[in-house]
Amino acid sequence: MRESRSNHSGRRSPDARTSAAPVAADxxxxxxxxxxxxxxxxxxxxxxxxxxxxxxxxxxxxxxxxxxxxxxxxxxxxxxxxxxxxxxxxxxxxxxxxxxxxxxxxxxxxxxxxxxxxxxxxxxxxxxxxxxxxxxxxxxxxxxxxxxGYELPDGVEDWQLNVPAWLRGVWKKTYGADRAREIARASLGYAKLDISVRDAEERAEWAEKLGGTLLPTGTIRLESGQRIRDLPGYNDGKWWVQDAAAALPALLFSQYDGKTIYDLCAAPGGKTMQLAARGANTIAVDKSEGRLRRVYENLERVDLGAAIVTGDATDLADDAPIADAVLLDAPCSATGTIRRHPDILLRSSDALMKSLLPIQQKLLLQADRVLAVGGELIYCTCSMQPDEGEFQIKSFLADHPNYARKPITADELGGWDEAITTEGELRILPTHMADLGGMDGFYCARLVKQRG
Ligand SMILES: C[S@@+](CC[C@H](N)C(=O)[O-])C[C@H]1O[C@@H](n2cnc3c(N)ncnc32)[C@H](O)[C@@H]1O
Incomplete structure:
Protein backbone atom coordinates (compact mmCIF):
# COMPACT_ATOMS: atom_id res chain seq x y z
CA MET A 1 0.00 0.00 0.00
CA ARG A 2 1.25 3.47 -0.77
CA GLU A 3 -0.27 6.52 0.81
CA SER A 4 0.02 10.06 -0.41
CA ARG A 5 -1.95 13.20 0.03
CA SER A 6 -3.75 15.28 -2.50
CA ASN A 7 -4.10 18.94 -1.59
CA HIS A 8 -4.55 22.15 -3.45
CA SER A 9 -0.90 23.16 -3.38
CA GLY A 10 -0.52 23.10 -7.13
CA ARG A 11 0.84 19.53 -7.23
CA ARG A 12 0.88 18.45 -10.85
CA SER A 13 -0.74 15.18 -11.55
CA PRO A 14 1.55 12.68 -13.23
CA ASP A 15 -0.82 12.48 -16.19
CA ALA A 16 1.46 13.93 -18.80
CA ARG A 17 0.15 12.69 -22.14
CA THR A 18 2.89 10.52 -23.46
CA SER A 19 1.02 8.36 -25.93
CA ALA A 20 2.05 8.85 -29.53
CA ALA A 21 -0.50 10.04 -32.07
CA PRO A 22 -2.16 7.12 -33.86
CA VAL A 23 -0.70 6.34 -37.24
CA ALA A 24 -4.09 6.03 -38.92
CA ALA A 25 -6.16 9.17 -38.55
CA ASP A 26 -9.16 7.95 -40.53
CA GLY A 149 -33.58 -2.94 -46.92
CA TYR A 150 -34.05 -5.58 -44.22
CA GLU A 151 -36.56 -7.30 -41.99
CA LEU A 152 -35.81 -8.63 -38.54
CA PRO A 153 -36.71 -12.26 -37.82
CA ASP A 154 -40.43 -12.75 -37.18
CA GLY A 155 -41.62 -11.97 -33.67
CA VAL A 156 -38.27 -10.60 -32.53
CA GLU A 157 -37.95 -7.02 -31.27
CA ASP A 158 -34.79 -4.98 -31.78
CA TRP A 159 -33.93 -4.76 -28.05
CA GLN A 160 -34.05 -8.55 -27.77
CA LEU A 161 -31.29 -8.78 -30.33
CA ASN A 162 -29.22 -5.95 -28.90
CA VAL A 163 -29.21 -6.94 -25.22
CA PRO A 164 -27.34 -10.20 -24.54
CA ALA A 165 -29.44 -13.16 -23.40
CA TRP A 166 -27.76 -13.43 -19.98
CA LEU A 167 -28.78 -9.87 -19.12
CA ARG A 168 -32.30 -10.22 -20.47
CA GLY A 169 -32.72 -13.41 -18.46
CA VAL A 170 -31.66 -11.90 -15.13
CA TRP A 171 -33.65 -8.72 -15.70
CA LYS A 172 -36.80 -10.66 -16.56
CA LYS A 173 -36.45 -12.86 -13.48
CA THR A 174 -35.69 -9.89 -11.22
CA TYR A 175 -37.95 -7.16 -12.52
CA GLY A 176 -40.64 -9.03 -14.51
CA ALA A 177 -41.05 -9.23 -18.30
CA ASP A 178 -42.62 -5.79 -18.89
CA ARG A 179 -40.18 -3.91 -16.74
CA ALA A 180 -37.21 -5.83 -18.18
CA ARG A 181 -38.29 -4.72 -21.64
CA GLU A 182 -38.48 -1.08 -20.51
CA ILE A 183 -35.12 -1.37 -18.77
CA ALA A 184 -33.52 -2.83 -21.88
CA ARG A 185 -34.96 -0.12 -24.11
CA ALA A 186 -33.85 2.63 -21.71
CA SER A 187 -30.38 1.06 -21.39
CA LEU A 188 -29.94 1.22 -25.17
CA GLY A 189 -30.64 4.96 -25.13
CA TYR A 190 -28.36 7.88 -24.39
CA ALA A 191 -27.64 9.51 -21.05
CA LYS A 192 -27.75 13.23 -20.36
CA LEU A 193 -24.82 15.16 -18.93
CA ASP A 194 -25.06 15.27 -15.12
CA ILE A 195 -23.13 17.60 -12.89
CA SER A 196 -22.42 17.74 -9.14
CA VAL A 197 -21.69 21.17 -7.71
CA ARG A 198 -18.92 21.39 -5.12
CA ASP A 199 -20.72 23.82 -2.79
CA ALA A 200 -24.26 22.53 -2.26
CA GLU A 201 -25.66 26.01 -1.56
CA GLU A 202 -24.58 27.13 -5.05
CA ARG A 203 -26.54 24.47 -6.93
CA ALA A 204 -29.44 26.69 -8.03
CA GLU A 205 -27.04 29.42 -9.13
CA TRP A 206 -25.00 26.98 -11.26
CA ALA A 207 -28.11 25.36 -12.71
CA GLU A 208 -29.04 28.80 -14.02
CA LYS A 209 -25.55 29.68 -15.25
CA LEU A 210 -25.24 26.34 -17.05
CA GLY A 211 -28.80 26.44 -18.41
CA GLY A 212 -29.55 23.07 -16.80
CA THR A 213 -32.35 21.48 -14.80
CA LEU A 214 -31.86 21.04 -11.07
CA LEU A 215 -33.04 17.52 -10.22
CA PRO A 216 -34.75 16.98 -6.84
CA THR A 217 -31.68 15.04 -5.69
CA GLY A 218 -29.36 18.02 -6.27
CA THR A 219 -27.74 17.09 -9.59
CA ILE A 220 -27.75 19.60 -12.45
CA ARG A 221 -28.79 17.97 -15.69
CA LEU A 222 -27.70 19.27 -19.11
CA GLU A 223 -28.12 18.02 -22.65
CA SER A 224 -25.26 15.73 -23.61
CA GLY A 225 -22.75 16.40 -26.39
CA GLN A 226 -21.32 19.60 -24.91
CA ARG A 227 -17.62 20.23 -24.55
CA ILE A 228 -17.27 19.99 -20.80
CA ARG A 229 -14.10 22.04 -20.53
CA ASP A 230 -15.78 24.97 -22.30
CA LEU A 231 -18.68 25.21 -19.85
CA PRO A 232 -18.61 28.00 -17.25
CA GLY A 233 -17.21 26.99 -13.87
CA TYR A 234 -15.25 23.95 -15.07
CA ASN A 235 -11.84 25.58 -15.02
CA ASP A 236 -12.66 27.25 -11.70
CA GLY A 237 -13.38 23.83 -10.19
CA LYS A 238 -16.95 24.67 -9.27
CA TRP A 239 -18.39 21.32 -10.35
CA TRP A 240 -17.61 17.92 -11.82
CA VAL A 241 -19.38 15.46 -14.09
CA GLN A 242 -21.15 12.70 -12.13
CA ASP A 243 -24.23 10.70 -12.98
CA ALA A 244 -27.26 11.62 -10.85
CA ALA A 245 -27.59 8.07 -9.47
CA ALA A 246 -23.89 7.73 -8.68
CA ALA A 247 -24.08 11.05 -6.82
CA LEU A 248 -26.54 9.73 -4.23
CA PRO A 249 -24.56 7.29 -2.01
CA ALA A 250 -22.00 9.83 -0.80
CA LEU A 251 -24.84 12.16 0.31
CA LEU A 252 -26.33 9.62 2.72
CA PHE A 253 -23.99 9.70 5.73
CA SER A 254 -25.40 11.39 8.80
CA GLN A 255 -22.15 13.23 9.61
CA TYR A 256 -19.23 14.55 7.59
CA ASP A 257 -17.48 17.51 9.13
CA GLY A 258 -14.23 16.40 10.75
CA LYS A 259 -15.21 12.72 10.46
CA THR A 260 -12.86 10.16 8.95
CA ILE A 261 -14.55 8.46 6.00
CA TYR A 262 -13.06 5.79 3.76
CA ASP A 263 -13.90 5.87 0.09
CA LEU A 264 -13.03 2.32 -0.93
CA CYS A 265 -12.62 1.81 -4.69
CA ALA A 266 -12.49 5.55 -5.17
CA ALA A 267 -11.19 6.29 -8.64
CA PRO A 268 -11.87 8.48 -10.61
CA GLY A 269 -12.99 10.24 -7.45
CA GLY A 270 -16.55 11.50 -7.90
CA LYS A 271 -17.52 10.34 -4.43
CA THR A 272 -14.17 11.37 -2.92
CA MET A 273 -14.88 14.94 -4.02
CA GLN A 274 -18.39 14.83 -2.54
CA LEU A 275 -17.07 13.59 0.82
CA ALA A 276 -14.20 16.10 0.88
CA ALA A 277 -16.55 18.94 -0.11
CA ARG A 278 -18.68 18.14 2.94
CA GLY A 279 -15.68 18.45 5.23
CA ALA A 280 -14.86 14.77 5.79
CA ASN A 281 -11.26 13.63 6.31
CA THR A 282 -11.47 11.36 3.33
CA ILE A 283 -9.23 8.35 2.75
CA ALA A 284 -9.56 7.34 -0.92
CA VAL A 285 -8.33 3.82 -1.69
CA ASP A 286 -8.03 2.31 -5.15
CA LYS A 287 -5.80 -0.36 -6.58
CA SER A 288 -5.37 1.32 -9.95
CA GLU A 289 -2.52 3.79 -10.02
CA GLY A 290 -3.61 4.99 -13.46
CA ARG A 291 -7.16 5.69 -12.32
CA LEU A 292 -5.93 7.34 -9.11
CA ARG A 293 -4.17 9.96 -11.26
CA ARG A 294 -7.66 11.11 -12.16
CA VAL A 295 -8.47 11.46 -8.45
CA TYR A 296 -5.43 13.70 -7.96
CA GLU A 297 -6.33 15.74 -11.03
CA ASN A 298 -9.96 16.06 -10.02
CA LEU A 299 -9.19 17.05 -6.44
CA GLU A 300 -6.66 19.59 -7.61
CA ARG A 301 -9.10 21.16 -10.06
CA VAL A 302 -11.87 21.53 -7.47
CA ASP A 303 -9.43 22.64 -4.75
CA LEU A 304 -10.17 19.84 -2.29
CA GLY A 305 -7.90 17.43 -0.45
CA ALA A 306 -7.95 13.76 0.56
CA ALA A 307 -5.51 11.07 1.66
CA ILE A 308 -4.95 8.79 -1.29
CA VAL A 309 -3.92 5.19 -0.84
CA THR A 310 -2.85 3.02 -3.76
CA GLY A 311 -3.60 -0.55 -2.82
CA ASP A 312 -5.90 -3.52 -2.85
CA ALA A 313 -8.89 -2.78 -0.63
CA THR A 314 -9.55 -6.50 -0.18
CA ASP A 315 -6.34 -6.52 1.88
CA LEU A 316 -6.02 -3.24 3.79
CA ALA A 317 -2.91 -2.69 5.90
CA ASP A 318 -2.96 -4.08 9.47
CA ASP A 319 -2.51 -0.55 10.82
CA ALA A 320 -5.15 1.03 8.56
CA PRO A 321 -6.91 3.74 10.59
CA ILE A 322 -10.36 3.00 12.03
CA ALA A 323 -12.94 5.32 10.50
CA ASP A 324 -16.27 6.87 11.45
CA ALA A 325 -17.84 5.73 8.19
CA VAL A 326 -17.06 3.72 5.06
CA LEU A 327 -18.31 4.17 1.51
CA LEU A 328 -17.75 1.07 -0.61
CA ASP A 329 -18.42 1.54 -4.32
CA ALA A 330 -17.55 -2.00 -5.30
CA PRO A 331 -16.23 -3.08 -8.70
CA CYS A 332 -19.14 -4.68 -10.57
CA SER A 333 -20.49 -5.63 -13.98
CA ALA A 334 -21.58 -1.97 -14.41
CA THR A 335 -24.73 -3.07 -16.22
CA GLY A 336 -26.51 0.03 -14.92
CA THR A 337 -24.28 2.26 -17.04
CA ILE A 338 -24.85 0.81 -20.53
CA ARG A 339 -26.33 4.14 -21.68
CA ARG A 340 -22.92 5.74 -21.12
CA HIS A 341 -20.79 2.68 -21.83
CA PRO A 342 -22.48 0.59 -24.55
CA ASP A 343 -19.31 -1.55 -24.78
CA ILE A 344 -20.57 -3.28 -21.61
CA LEU A 345 -23.04 -5.09 -23.89
CA LEU A 346 -20.07 -6.64 -25.64
CA ARG A 347 -17.54 -6.98 -22.82
CA SER A 348 -19.66 -8.10 -19.89
CA SER A 349 -20.81 -11.63 -19.24
CA ASP A 350 -22.42 -13.74 -16.58
CA ALA A 351 -19.03 -15.35 -15.88
CA LEU A 352 -17.33 -11.96 -15.47
CA MET A 353 -20.10 -10.78 -13.15
CA LYS A 354 -19.81 -13.96 -11.06
CA SER A 355 -16.04 -13.56 -10.83
CA LEU A 356 -16.60 -10.21 -9.08
CA LEU A 357 -18.88 -11.58 -6.35
CA PRO A 358 -16.11 -12.92 -4.07
CA ILE A 359 -14.22 -9.63 -4.46
CA GLN A 360 -17.29 -7.68 -3.36
CA GLN A 361 -17.62 -10.00 -0.35
CA LYS A 362 -13.97 -9.50 0.63
CA LEU A 363 -14.35 -5.75 0.26
CA LEU A 364 -17.35 -5.79 2.61
CA LEU A 365 -15.30 -7.72 5.20
CA GLN A 366 -12.51 -5.15 4.97
CA ALA A 367 -15.02 -2.31 5.27
CA ASP A 368 -16.24 -3.93 8.49
CA ARG A 369 -12.65 -4.27 9.75
CA VAL A 370 -11.92 -0.53 9.50
CA LEU A 371 -15.32 0.77 10.63
CA ALA A 372 -15.81 1.99 14.22
CA VAL A 373 -18.76 0.75 16.29
CA GLY A 374 -21.68 3.11 15.66
CA GLY A 375 -20.38 3.97 12.21
CA GLU A 376 -22.26 3.83 8.91
CA LEU A 377 -21.33 1.61 5.98
CA ILE A 378 -22.71 2.54 2.59
CA TYR A 379 -22.39 -0.16 -0.05
CA CYS A 380 -23.20 0.59 -3.68
CA THR A 381 -22.71 -0.73 -7.20
CA CYS A 382 -23.65 0.58 -10.64
CA SER A 383 -25.07 -2.83 -11.48
CA MET A 384 -28.60 -3.94 -12.26
CA GLN A 385 -27.81 -7.48 -11.15
CA PRO A 386 -29.22 -8.36 -7.69
CA ASP A 387 -26.30 -10.78 -7.11
CA GLU A 388 -24.03 -7.75 -6.84
CA GLY A 389 -26.43 -5.65 -4.77
CA GLU A 390 -29.41 -6.91 -2.79
CA PHE A 391 -28.05 -10.46 -2.39
CA GLN A 392 -24.61 -9.31 -1.24
CA ILE A 393 -26.11 -7.16 1.51
CA LYS A 394 -28.61 -9.80 2.55
CA SER A 395 -25.81 -12.31 2.96
CA PHE A 396 -23.54 -9.79 4.75
CA LEU A 397 -26.33 -9.01 7.22
CA ALA A 398 -26.99 -12.72 7.78
CA ASP A 399 -23.30 -13.20 8.68
CA HIS A 400 -23.04 -9.95 10.67
CA PRO A 401 -25.93 -9.67 13.15
CA ASN A 402 -24.12 -6.66 14.68
CA TYR A 403 -25.17 -4.65 11.61
CA ALA A 404 -28.63 -3.33 10.66
CA ARG A 405 -29.97 -1.43 7.72
CA LYS A 406 -30.57 2.27 8.28
CA PRO A 407 -33.36 2.85 5.77
CA ILE A 408 -32.85 5.58 3.20
CA THR A 409 -35.73 8.06 3.14
CA ALA A 410 -37.23 10.29 0.46
CA ASP A 411 -36.45 13.34 2.64
CA GLU A 412 -32.76 12.65 2.09
CA LEU A 413 -33.32 12.61 -1.68
CA GLY A 414 -35.18 15.89 -2.01
CA GLY A 415 -38.51 14.03 -1.81
CA TRP A 416 -37.66 11.61 -4.66
CA ASP A 417 -39.03 8.20 -3.63
CA GLU A 418 -39.21 6.27 -6.92
CA ALA A 419 -36.21 4.05 -6.18
CA ILE A 420 -36.64 3.35 -2.45
CA THR A 421 -37.41 -0.32 -1.77
CA THR A 422 -39.41 -1.76 1.11
CA GLU A 423 -36.06 -2.62 2.76
CA GLY A 424 -35.07 1.07 2.66
CA GLU A 425 -32.42 0.49 -0.01
CA LEU A 426 -32.08 2.22 -3.36
CA ARG A 427 -32.72 0.16 -6.49
CA ILE A 428 -32.38 2.77 -9.19
CA LEU A 429 -33.40 1.78 -12.73
CA PRO A 430 -32.66 3.47 -16.08
CA THR A 431 -36.43 3.95 -16.38
CA HIS A 432 -36.53 6.15 -13.28
CA MET A 433 -36.90 9.94 -13.65
CA ALA A 434 -37.93 9.12 -17.21
CA ASP A 435 -39.46 12.57 -17.83
CA LEU A 436 -36.15 14.18 -16.99
CA GLY A 437 -33.97 11.83 -19.05
CA GLY A 438 -33.61 8.68 -16.93
CA MET A 439 -30.94 7.52 -14.51
CA ASP A 440 -28.10 5.03 -14.51
CA GLY A 441 -29.01 1.72 -12.87
CA PHE A 442 -27.64 1.69 -9.34
CA TYR A 443 -27.94 -0.11 -6.01
CA CYS A 444 -27.23 1.40 -2.60
CA ALA A 445 -27.71 0.19 0.98
CA ARG A 446 -26.87 1.99 4.23
CA LEU A 447 -25.93 -0.12 7.25
CA VAL A 448 -25.01 0.78 10.82
CA LYS A 449 -22.48 -1.16 12.86
CA GLN A 450 -24.35 -1.45 16.14
CA ARG A 451 -21.86 -3.58 18.09
CA GLY A 452 -18.25 -4.77 17.75
C1 LIG B 1 -17.08 1.72 -9.83
S1 LIG B 1 -15.44 2.26 -9.94
C2 LIG B 1 -15.41 3.41 -8.65
C3 LIG B 1 -16.00 4.76 -8.99
C4 LIG B 1 -15.69 5.78 -7.93
N1 LIG B 1 -16.13 5.36 -6.61
C5 LIG B 1 -16.31 7.13 -8.22
O1 LIG B 1 -17.37 7.47 -7.69
O2 LIG B 1 -15.73 7.89 -9.01
C6 LIG B 1 -14.62 0.88 -9.23
C7 LIG B 1 -13.16 1.12 -8.86
O3 LIG B 1 -12.76 -0.01 -8.07
C8 LIG B 1 -11.38 -0.15 -8.22
N2 LIG B 1 -11.05 -1.47 -7.69
C9 LIG B 1 -11.40 -2.68 -8.19
N3 LIG B 1 -10.97 -3.67 -7.38
C10 LIG B 1 -10.33 -3.06 -6.35
C11 LIG B 1 -9.66 -3.55 -5.19
N4 LIG B 1 -9.58 -4.84 -4.94
N5 LIG B 1 -9.13 -2.65 -4.35
C12 LIG B 1 -9.21 -1.33 -4.60
N6 LIG B 1 -9.82 -0.81 -5.68
C13 LIG B 1 -10.38 -1.68 -6.54
C14 LIG B 1 -11.16 0.05 -9.69
O4 LIG B 1 -9.81 0.40 -9.96
C15 LIG B 1 -12.15 1.19 -9.98
O5 LIG B 1 -11.49 2.42 -9.94
Missing amino acids: PRMLALKTLQELRGGEVTLDELLAKHGYALSSRDRNFLRHLLGSTLRHLGEIDAILAPRYHPPQDRTANRLTNIMRLGVTQLFFMDVSDHGAVDSTVNLARDAGLHKYIKLVNAVLRGLQRD
Missing part, protein backbone atom coordinates in the same frame (compact mmCIF):
# COMPACT_ATOMS: atom_id res chain seq x y z
CA PRO A 27 -12.04 7.70 -38.02
CA ARG A 28 -13.50 4.60 -39.74
CA MET A 29 -10.17 2.80 -39.54
CA LEU A 30 -9.90 3.80 -35.90
CA ALA A 31 -13.43 2.52 -35.32
CA LEU A 32 -12.35 -0.82 -36.79
CA LYS A 33 -9.25 -0.95 -34.58
CA THR A 34 -11.38 -0.11 -31.56
CA LEU A 35 -13.91 -2.86 -32.29
CA GLN A 36 -11.08 -5.35 -32.74
CA GLU A 37 -9.47 -4.35 -29.43
CA LEU A 38 -12.78 -4.35 -27.53
CA ARG A 39 -13.21 -8.05 -28.24
CA GLY A 40 -10.64 -8.96 -25.60
CA GLY A 41 -12.90 -7.48 -22.93
CA GLU A 42 -10.05 -6.04 -20.85
CA VAL A 43 -9.96 -2.53 -22.20
CA THR A 44 -12.95 -0.17 -22.25
CA LEU A 45 -14.43 1.92 -25.05
CA ASP A 46 -13.55 5.13 -23.21
CA GLU A 47 -9.92 4.06 -22.88
CA LEU A 48 -9.75 3.18 -26.56
CA LEU A 49 -11.48 6.40 -27.60
CA ALA A 50 -8.94 8.36 -25.58
CA LYS A 51 -6.11 6.41 -27.21
CA HIS A 52 -7.34 6.44 -30.80
CA GLY A 53 -9.29 9.68 -30.90
CA TYR A 54 -6.47 11.76 -29.54
CA ALA A 55 -5.08 12.96 -32.88
CA LEU A 56 -8.46 13.49 -34.57
CA SER A 57 -10.22 16.80 -35.14
CA SER A 58 -13.17 17.26 -32.79
CA ARG A 59 -15.54 16.62 -35.75
CA ASP A 60 -13.86 13.31 -36.56
CA ARG A 61 -13.68 12.38 -32.88
CA ASN A 62 -17.44 12.93 -32.56
CA PHE A 63 -18.01 10.83 -35.68
CA LEU A 64 -15.82 8.04 -34.25
CA ARG A 65 -17.70 8.10 -30.93
CA HIS A 66 -21.07 8.15 -32.67
CA LEU A 67 -20.14 5.36 -35.11
CA LEU A 68 -18.93 3.09 -32.30
CA GLY A 69 -21.80 3.98 -29.97
CA SER A 70 -24.37 3.22 -32.68
CA THR A 71 -22.64 -0.03 -33.67
CA LEU A 72 -22.52 -1.29 -30.09
CA ARG A 73 -26.12 -0.30 -29.34
CA HIS A 74 -27.39 -2.09 -32.48
CA LEU A 75 -24.90 -4.96 -32.61
CA GLY A 76 -27.41 -7.82 -32.36
CA GLU A 77 -29.67 -6.20 -34.93
CA ILE A 78 -26.72 -5.57 -37.25
CA ASP A 79 -25.66 -9.21 -37.08
CA ALA A 80 -29.25 -10.29 -37.79
CA ILE A 81 -29.38 -7.93 -40.77
CA LEU A 82 -26.13 -9.37 -42.12
CA ALA A 83 -26.91 -13.02 -41.41
CA PRO A 84 -28.89 -13.86 -44.59
CA ARG A 85 -26.25 -12.31 -46.86
CA TYR A 86 -22.89 -12.66 -45.16
CA HIS A 87 -21.06 -15.69 -43.77
CA PRO A 88 -17.66 -14.90 -42.28
CA PRO A 89 -14.77 -16.52 -44.14
CA GLN A 90 -12.97 -19.38 -42.43
CA ASP A 91 -9.68 -17.55 -42.18
CA ARG A 92 -7.78 -15.12 -39.94
CA THR A 93 -9.51 -12.14 -41.48
CA ALA A 94 -12.98 -13.20 -40.32
CA ASN A 95 -13.25 -10.89 -37.33
CA ARG A 96 -11.87 -7.90 -39.14
CA LEU A 97 -14.15 -8.42 -42.12
CA THR A 98 -17.19 -8.90 -39.89
CA ASN A 99 -16.42 -5.68 -38.05
CA ILE A 100 -16.01 -3.82 -41.35
CA MET A 101 -19.42 -5.14 -42.45
CA ARG A 102 -20.92 -4.09 -39.12
CA LEU A 103 -19.57 -0.55 -39.47
CA GLY A 104 -21.05 -0.41 -42.97
CA VAL A 105 -24.50 -1.53 -41.78
CA THR A 106 -24.40 0.98 -38.92
CA GLN A 107 -23.80 3.82 -41.35
CA LEU A 108 -26.40 2.53 -43.78
CA PHE A 109 -29.26 2.13 -41.32
CA PHE A 110 -28.45 3.72 -37.95
CA MET A 111 -26.64 6.95 -38.75
CA ASP A 112 -27.23 10.07 -40.74
CA VAL A 113 -24.79 9.08 -43.51
CA SER A 114 -25.81 8.94 -47.19
CA ASP A 115 -26.25 5.41 -48.56
CA HIS A 116 -23.65 6.12 -51.17
CA GLY A 117 -21.19 7.38 -48.52
CA ALA A 118 -21.87 4.39 -46.27
CA VAL A 119 -21.17 1.84 -49.01
CA ASP A 120 -18.17 3.57 -50.61
CA SER A 121 -16.44 4.36 -47.33
CA THR A 122 -16.86 0.75 -46.19
CA VAL A 123 -15.42 -0.61 -49.43
CA ASN A 124 -12.48 1.78 -48.98
CA LEU A 125 -12.09 0.62 -45.40
CA ALA A 126 -11.84 -3.00 -46.54
CA ARG A 127 -9.19 -1.95 -49.05
CA ASP A 128 -7.22 0.12 -46.51
CA ALA A 129 -7.39 -2.78 -44.06
CA GLY A 130 -5.66 -4.97 -46.66
CA LEU A 131 -8.71 -7.20 -47.32
CA HIS A 132 -8.48 -6.79 -51.09
CA LYS A 133 -9.93 -10.19 -51.87
CA TYR A 134 -13.16 -9.32 -50.01
CA ILE A 135 -13.78 -5.89 -51.53
CA LYS A 136 -16.32 -7.26 -54.01
CA LEU A 137 -18.12 -9.12 -51.24
CA VAL A 138 -18.36 -5.98 -49.07
CA ASN A 139 -19.68 -4.02 -52.02
CA ALA A 140 -22.24 -6.69 -52.98
CA VAL A 141 -23.59 -7.19 -49.44
CA LEU A 142 -23.96 -3.50 -48.70
CA ARG A 143 -25.42 -2.61 -52.10
CA GLY A 144 -27.91 -5.47 -51.68
CA LEU A 145 -28.96 -4.12 -48.30
CA GLN A 146 -29.14 -0.58 -49.62
CA ARG A 147 -31.44 -1.79 -52.42
CA ASP A 148 -33.64 -4.22 -50.49
